[in-house]
Amino acid sequence: LAKTTQPISMDSYEGQEVNITCSHNNIATNDYITWYQQFPSQGPRFIIQGYKTKVTNEVASLFIPADRKSSTLSLPRVSLSDTAVYYCLVGATGANNLFFGTGTRLTVIP
Amino acid sequence: NAGVTQTPKFRVLKTGQSMTLLCAQDMNHEYMYWYRQDPGMGLRLIHYSVGEGTTAKGEVPDGYNVSRLKKQNFLLGLESAAPSQTSVYFCASSRAGGPYTGELFFGEGSRLTVL
Incomplete structure (x- = not known):
């Protein structure tokens, strides 16, 4: 099972781009990389998922290098409402191999 | 579209009491999961189900039981x-x-407190 390592916390000023990197050295061939966002007193919410290279949606971008041993979630021009915990997950087929870890607590400062 | 609904949202129990948490989804999903989250920690998988009538243990199953009699619950x-x-x-x-x-x-x- 691929474990992930993320920074415990990050601070950013409003309007800046934030990059959160996740290490997953033991990622398997079939594993996908998924990021979730969690606000206090709420369940996690899916942000983005990818397998390789770059994925972009209306909320974020996900950069995955060729060796896939790490990934970077990029949040453009963060606002105060982006203050949350961000989880990086690595997993493949099956329902029992998604481990959330402790996530990265992002605090956006005015 | 309600998505995933949990009941109750809050409950206080005394040690030794029993209770059941209900999860209902209206998206016709095959897979369902129960996680627990403790302060300062991520979510840990308790049990999961890959279809009606099936259940399996996750990372921290001890002390819990689950049932999936209907696909949506x-x-x-x-x-x-x-x-x-x-x-x-x-x-x-x-x-x-x-x-x-x-x-x-x-x-x-669902926030559960056991006294």
Whole structure:
């Protein structure tokens, strides 16, 4: 099972781009990389998922290098409402191999 | 579209009491999950189900039982509650497997306190 390592916390000023990197050295061939966002007193919410290279949606971008041993979630021009915990997950087929870890607590400062 | 609904949202139990948390989803998802989240920690998988009538153990199954009698419902039971089970419980659902793990849709959580 691929474990992930993320920074415990990050601070950013409003309007800046934030990059959160996740290490997953033991990622398997079939594993996908998924990021979730969690606000206090709420369940996690899916942000983005990818397998390789770059994925972009209306909320974020996900950069995955060729060796896939790490990934970077990029949040453009963060606002105060982006203050949350961000989880990086690595997993493949099956329902029992998604481990959330402790996530990265992002605090956006005015 | 309600998505994933958990009941109750709050509950206080005494040690040794039993209770059941109900999770209902209206997205016709095959997979359902129960997680617990303790302060300062990520979510840990308790039990999961890959279809109606099936259940399986996750990372921290001890002290819990589950049932999936109907596709849309996933019940989490505590037969004899212990203070160590004080936590926030999240239910989630997703489409069936495939080559990758699909998006998990989470409920709003159920906060359980065991005195």
